[in-house]
Amino acid sequence: MTDKPLKSHVRPPQDTMPGGAGQGCPAPDAQTRSIWRRIMDDFADHCRARSLFVLHYCTGCGAIELPPTITSRFDMERVGITPMVTPRQADILLITGYLSLKTLKRVILSYEQMQGPKYVLGFGSCTINGGMYWNSYATMKRLDQYIPTDLFIAGCMPRPEAVQQVLLKLIEDIDAGRANAWQDYYRNYDFYLGNQQRLFGAGWNTPTDVIGEARHYGYYGPGTEGEHTRLLAEGGGSAARLAHAEYPSTALTGRIKS
Amino acid sequence: MSELDFLFAFAAVLIAGVMCCGRDGRAGWAAMAVYGAMLVAVMAAAGKVAGGSIPSALGFSVLGHKIGWRMDGLGWFFSMLTAGAAFFASWYAAGEWGRAQPGMKTQHLLLALNVAAMLLLVNAGDLLSLFIGWELVSWAAFAMMAQKGGPAQPAAMRYMIYALAGAMAVLAGIMIVHAVTGSFAYKDFAAAFGAMSSGMKWLLAGLFAAGFGVKMALMPFHLWQAAAYSETPGASSAFLNAVSARMGLFALILVLVKVMGLSALAGLHVPLIGLSAKGLLMWIAAFTMVIPTFIALMQTDARMLLTWHGIGQGGYMLLGVLVGTGLGTAGGLLHVFNYATYQMALFLAVTAVIHRTGTSDLDRLGGLITRMPWTYVTLLMGIIGLAGLPPMNGFVSKWMIYRSLLDSGSAFLLIFAFVGTLGTILSVYKLIHNIFLGRLRPQHEGVREAPWSMVAPMLALGGIGFVTGWFPGLALNLTDIAQAAMGAPELPHGLGGVATARGSLNMIWVVSILLVAIGFGAIVFYFLGNRRYEVNQLNNYAGGHFLSPQVPYQFSHEFYPGLARVIGPWYRGSIVRAEQGIGTLLDVSGDLWRGIYHLAWTPLYLLAATVIALGWAIMGGM
Amino acid sequence: MSIPARLNEVLNELPAIQARPAGARRVRVDVAPQGLPALLELLKGRLGFIHLSAISCVDWIEDGQFELVYHVWSHEMKLLVSCHVRIAREPGVYVSVHDIHEPAGFFERDIHEMFGVHFDGAPSMEKFILTSWEGPPPMRKDFNTRKHVEETFEWVDYRPDWLKDIERKGGGIES
Amino acid sequence: MTTPQVPDPATLAPSEEYDLYFGPNHPGIEGNYSVRVRLKGDVICQAVADGGYLHRGFEKIMEDRLWVQNIALVPRICVPDPVPMEESYARAVEMIGGLEVPLRAQWIRVLMLELSRICAHLFTFGGNAATIGLYTNMFWGVTMRDLFLDIFEEITGARIYHIYITPGGVRRDLPEGVLERIEALLVELEERMPQFEDLFFNNAVVIDRATGTGRMSAEEALAWGVTGPNLRATGVASDVRRDDPYLVYPQVDFDIVTETGGDALARMMVRKGEVVQAVKIVRQAIAALRKVGGPVRCELPNPLAWDLPAGDAYARTESSKGELGFYIVSNGGPRPYRVHVRGASSMHAVQVLEKLLVGSRIEDVAQIMFSLDACPPEVDR
Known part of the structure; x- marks a missing residue:
């Protein structure tokens, strides 16, 4: 089993990106940014790479190797990485292993709640190709179809050293301004949403207005909207879209006293 | 005519004007103009008052004594607060809020009556005019509280019973003074007090302290105020809270501090426990600071929470004044001023919330910050002041009180003051959280900001609080006048605060540094980062x-349950039970007497008569 | 290995019961569907089989039956009795034993979710695990998980160069 | 001028009760699991456990694989304590196939089981301490466990998922010198235990917080189907290793640790005692392994064409969480016809947790969950 981090193939989904880059999409590449902006961005990247918070979300069995990674023996805090409890404050979403579909929904919700720049690490073989559970009806097989993934760690399960190695690689990437997978979610939202809808049905939606955010932050691209996002609009506004209470209806009996 | 006569005339004109055309929609604005004119008149008198006192032409003769009114520095200070509070209350009520109120004419009239009564009280020239003012204030306040009816009425009734008992105590005290000195004048009382026996001193101090303490809700007479003040309609309630409650403090300062003198009180020793009368009063003030504050912590109604704090803050003022040093007295008086500004702002803000949502129940609100941002700003300024934190003015006066306690070596009282402040900070967070933060209820989606006629006075009050926090010298100039009249030591101060030998406070620096720090953060967040989404x-x-x-999510109920669990058992209300006991006793005896009076129950009388006769016969036979 | 006499005595009281030892401290009892609650009641009351270890469900699709296996353990006798019951696959309804053994609530809920067997009188038949699953109960034999996966998910296109080299030479995993 | 619409206060529900989602993304939850609690103030008036976040459909995909392939699958059912899973599966297969496990392999299995128990308990101590706010203990516990994982790695080649116990024995014999290293590590653990005592078990904060938290009586525990250390904490001396012995446990000398409190503290104390007992058992296993030689696996047919005879078996194992059950049905084919896993926590994490949470306070939710040592993956399977 290799513990080597695999660079994710951050593929521009050709099928959803007609005409390539251009038309109103502020280009991410360094050339079109002003020199002042580039200096600021480089400085921000440099600082950011030295203080990273991992969302404390133990999604799968890989969570068992996180305590050793965090605590005394391997001590991730040496390199400026420590767990964070809420997605709003977190930088890294570490997907520790397989994701059942129920968890995948939560992961997408949490991912959308995280503020950019945000980084996703796929931990374990299950996030790459389904791993041990390749024939399970309950788990997803490829993480990068649903949320853009920066780096993967192969193995089942990867050792703490591998986790550290991938984090160091991520730091290096951030410092060099290469860890930009999160922008892909805005630019090709339709692609990701389409994959999500294939699993969760056409009524799938989250409370986050990703298209609005993409416009706001200047990452709106030709792949942001498409046939799948049109389904969202059909479902009504965001408040009405929140109809899904995922809980069993009996969950809590009794009304609030009035 | 002197300035004081002008004031009285304004008040009389206003009462007459409101009575004849109070129903007019513009009456509120007119009243506001008159209160504004009063405020100008008071401010204009500042120079004169600083030198001596302003006599009034008003007066009459009784029992060969000349009863009159005159304004000295202390009266001036409270007159200014009264006129100012009335100005802001009428401003608030003049616009949309007043139009939405039923019976606004009565409210205008009652406010005018209250102002007149309070002016008569604070400018009383002798003990008898003081008592006349006192009674007028009691009745006017009662009318104001009871006007709305409903749950306010029993509370007002309760207040009236306390107030009457207090007034009787005061009257008894005045009669004793008259019996001893043959005069109602302050100076005769002051001259005679030193020569009295210690028992007499105790009696008088006790009668006056209890009588006046009722009005300022000093413990253990604190039970009436929260219920009575919180149910009054918004603007009137703000007025009552800000100033009316301070009449007791005024009278205490006048009689106990100015006339009797703190040194005389300090000379009265309580046997066994080694406390003087002054120390005893200070401890009462300290308990008044702490216990009502923690009762406030447990309230679920915004207005109740605030009135309980009003009681607690009264403790700070009295404590500061009783310390008696220049710093302490100035701190106490400044706290009266500061408290009036922020408490009024808070009450008006809560009233605005009630105006828009119909409730002040902390369990039924939430998330209004997006709907009522200016009200939120006012409330935020108010709670910062109430909690005594920079940059608002509440910090200055509390700092001065702490400092004076420290200087006078009262470590335990200082700890009490800190504990009280801690409770305040905890509970005001609850106030702002439950109303403005958390999640907006779906029913409140359509709520809009209060109209400018309401927001403007609120913000103006908050602004006064902020400016006098930044430049406390402005407000200290006012307290100087009262302080001089009290005969308390002078406090040298500058525009930014005070400098004492053992520590100084310069709010210009404090606030400026704070603003720079906030400004730096604001620049980073608003201009250097992305625009917010x-x-x-x-x-x-x-x-x-x-x-x-x-999903009922992000709401809150029972703030600080851990704390409540720890201190809750102490609040099982021994005083409440005592009050209930007395009430029940009165009820039962009242019923008994009424029964005897009303019921012509002949067999009972016959039986009683027979028993008595039989007993007499047997006793006599033996 | 034989069945303890005390157990035999109890089992003999009930009709249509077959029991045979099935290993060390294991007894297998086959019982008709209507006899099971009484059997569990008797075992619990008379012999201290108070611990319901598990309820297992087996889908015998060829027989058109579900087999429910109630594993009860007696702390006194140190014996595990597995009570086998066969019910018809359609409509797949049986009675809950929650009133005899409280842990049954969880297992019955689980079997309902995974096999679609409905238990009358169970405290909850709500979904617990597969709250957003809309397909057939997945543990049934007629649900093919591999086919479902092939239809639902895409596979990673994973052909490293070295594998392509091997494949050119006629090897690799495809051959 | 329009009069504003003032909502009628009577239509506003007071926020006396409100919901809180405890998990699945919560630092205090044990794994990917969720409890939705209805709160009144900070007191829980209703709790609903919500699982399935870790559901992988093990029972289904095991039907899809060969008997021997499933060996790799089973340890993943419970991540913190995987060895009992392997053991249960292997034993159920042995019961159906009538396989005899060589004596040496039995001792090796006992050794592995007890080492795994120590690991799991150290992990739980750490987690339980963290729920009370004592993070030092978590650091110590996890690090101490890591040293045991090194031993596992040496024996099996993997830290977490060992895939070591196979039907008929174990995969390979112990490497040279590992017994000495285990002994040295046990000595180190014993030296550490007093420090754990000082920091955790004798800590006034811990005792105060854990006493009476999540208390259940012995009757309730038996009725609710509680097993393992949680049951022993109520005073019931029930242990599958004693009652329904497997492997060479009848020859092993150990005590069943019991407490009477039935609360979080008692459960922790039981676990502490079990670490001591596990050390004792490991020592006996080492002594036995020095004497017993022979093969470590019985002869198996070609594993790719291995048909087990038709039949069924229910294997029970005492895992660190409680009673673990594997019910396997074979129809005589190369794959299992049905595998049912009775996760030890399936009672603790759902029904028992829901009952214990009602009436407790919000700050105790994590502590109760950890003190029950509820393991979500074995609930969800």
Whole structure:
């Protein structure tokens, strides 16, 4: 089993990106940014790479190797990485292993709640190709179809050293301004949403207005909207879209006293 | 005519004007103009008052004594507060809020009556005019509280019973003074007090302290105020809270501090426990600071929470004045001024919330910050002042009180003051959280900001609080006048604060540094980063769950349950029970007497007569 | 290995019961569907089989039956009795034993979710695990998980160069 | 001028009760699991456990694989304590196939089981301490466990998922010198235990917080189907290793640790005692392994064409969480016809947790969950 981090193939989904880059999409590449902006961005990247918070979300069995990674023996805090409890404050979403579909929904919700720049690490073989559970009806097989993934760690399960190695690689990437997978979610939202809808049905939606955010932050691209996002609009506004209470209806009996 | 006569004339004209055309929609604005004119008149008298006192032409003769009114520095200070509070209350009520109120004419009239009564009280020239003012204030306040009816009425009744008992105590005290000195004048009383026996001193101090303490809700007479003040309609309630409650403090300062003198009180020793009368009063003030504050912590109604704090803050003022040093007296008086500004702002803000949502129940509100941002700002300024934190003025006066306690070596009282402040900070967070933060209820989606006629006075009050916090010298100039009249030591001060030998405070620096720090943060957040992007309130951290409008999430109930669990048992209300006991006793005896009076129950009388006769016969036979 | 006499005595009281030892401290009892609650009641009351270890469900699709296996353990006798019951696959309804053994609530809920067997009188038949699953109960034999996966998910296109080299030479995993 | 619409206060529900989602993304939850609690103030008036976040459909995909392939699958059912899973599966297969496990392999299995128990308990101590706010203990516990993982790695080649116990024995014999290293590590653990005592078990904060938290009586525990250390904490001396012995446990000398409190503290104390007992058992296993030689696996047919005879078996194992059950049905084919896993926590994490949480306070939710040592993956399977 290799513990080597695999660079994710951050593929521009050709099928959803007609005409390539251009038309109103502020280009991410360094050339079109002003020199002042580039200096600021480089400085921000440099600082950011030295203080990273991992969302404390133990999604799968890989969570068992996180305590050793965090605590005394391997001590991730040496390199400026420590767990964070809420997605709003977190930088890294570490997907520790397989994701059942129920968890995948939560992961997408949490991912959308995280503020950019945000980084996703796929931990374990299950996030790459389904791993041990390749024939399970309950788990997803490829993480990068649903949320853009920066780096993967192969193995089942990867050792703490591998986790550290991938984090160091991520730091290096951030410092060099290469860890930009999160922008892909805005630019090709339709692609990701389409994959999500294939699993969760056409009524799938989250409370986050990703298209609005993409416009706001200047990452709106030709792949942001498409046939799948049109389904969202059909479902009504965001408040009405929140109809899904995922809980069993009996969950809590009794009304609030009035 | 002197300035004081002008004031009285204004008040009389206003009462007459409101009575004849109070129903007119413009009456509120006219009243506001008259209160503004009063305020100008008072401010104009500042120079004269600083030198001596301003006599009034008003007066009459009784029992060969000349009863009159005159304004000295202390009266001036409280007159200014009265006129100012009335100005802001009428401003607030003049616009939309007043139009939405039923019976606004009565409210205008009652406010005018209250102002007149309070002016008569604070400018009383002798003990008898003081008592006349006192009674007028009591009745006017009662009318104001009872006007709305409903749950306010029993509370007002309760107040009236306390107030009458207090007035009787005061009257008894005045009669004793008259019997001893043959005069109602302050100076005769002051001259005679030193020569009295210690028992007499105790009696008088006790009668006056209890009588006046009722009005300022000093413990253990604190039970009436919260219920009575919180149910009064908004603007009147703000007025009552800000100033009316301070009449007791005024009278205490006048009689106990100015006339009797702190040194005389300090000379009265309580046997066994080694406390003087002054120390005893200070401890009462300290308990008044702490216990009502922690009762406030447990309230679930915004107005109740605030009035309980009003009681607690009264303790700070009295404590500061009783310390008696220049710093302490100035701190106490400054706290009266500061408290009036922020408490009024807070009450008006809560009233605005009631105006828009119909409730002040902390369990039924939430998330209004997006709907009523200016009200939120006012409330935020108010609670910063109430909690005594920079940059608001509440910090200055509390700092001065702490400092004076420290200087006078009262470590335990200082700890009490800190504990009281801690309770205040905890409970005001609850106030702002439950109204403005957290999640907006679906029913409040359509709520709008209060109209400018309401927001403007609120913000103006908050602004006064902020400016006098930044430049406390402005307000200290006012307290100087009262301080001089009290005969308390002078406090040298500058525009930015005070400098004492053992520590100084310069608010210009404090606030400026704070503003620079906030400004730096604001620049980073608003200009250096991305523009903010507002998200749906259901797009929220819920452990990864999807929230729906049906899920009661992000609300709060029973703030600080751990703390409540620790201190809760202390609040099982021994005083409440004592009050209930007395009430029940009165009820039963009242019923008994009424029964005897009303019921012509002949057999009972016959039986009683027979028993008595039989007993007499047997006793006589033996 | 034989069945303890005390157990035999109890089992003999009930009709249509077959029991045979099935290993060390294991007894297998086959019982008709209507006799099971009484059997569990008797075992619990008379012999201290108070611990319901598990309820297992087996889908015998060829027989058109579900087999429910109630594993009860007696702390006194140190014996595990597995009570086998066969019910018809359609409509797949049986009675809950929650009133005899409280842990049954969880297992019955689980079997309902995974096999679609409905238990009358169970405290909850709500979904617990597969709250957003809309397909057939997945543990049934007629649900093919591999086919479902092939239809639902895409596979990663994973052909490293070295594998392509091997494949050119006629090897690799495809051959 | 329009009069504003003032909502009728009577239509506003007071926020006396409100919901809180405890998990799945919550630092205090044990794994990917969720409890939705209805709160009144900070007191829980209703709790609903919500699982399935870790559901992988093990029972289904095991039907899809060969008997021997499933060996790799089973340890993943419970991540913190995988060895009992392997053991249960292997034993159920042995019961159906009538396989005899060589004596040496039995001792090796006992050794592995007890080492795994120590690991799991150290992990739980750490987690339980963290729920009370004592993070030092978590650091110590996890690090101490890591040293045991090194031993596992040496024996099996993997830290977490060992895939070591196979039907008929174990995969390979112990490497040279590992017994000495285990002994040295046990000595180190014993030296550490007093420090754990000082920091955790004798800590006034811990005792105060854990006493009476999540208390259940012995009757309730038996009725609710509680097993393992949680049951022993109520005073019931029930242990599958004693009652329904497997492997060479009848020859092993150990005590069943019991407490009477039935609360979080008692459960922790039981676990502490079990670490001591596990050390004792490991020592006996080492002594036995020095004497017993022979093969470590019985002869198996070609594993790719291995048909087990038709039949069924229910294997029970005492895992660190409680009673673990594997019910396997074979129809005589190369794959299992049905595998049912009775996760030890399936009672603790759902029904028992829901009952214990009601009436407790919000700050105790994590502590109760950890003190029950509820393991979500074995609930969800």
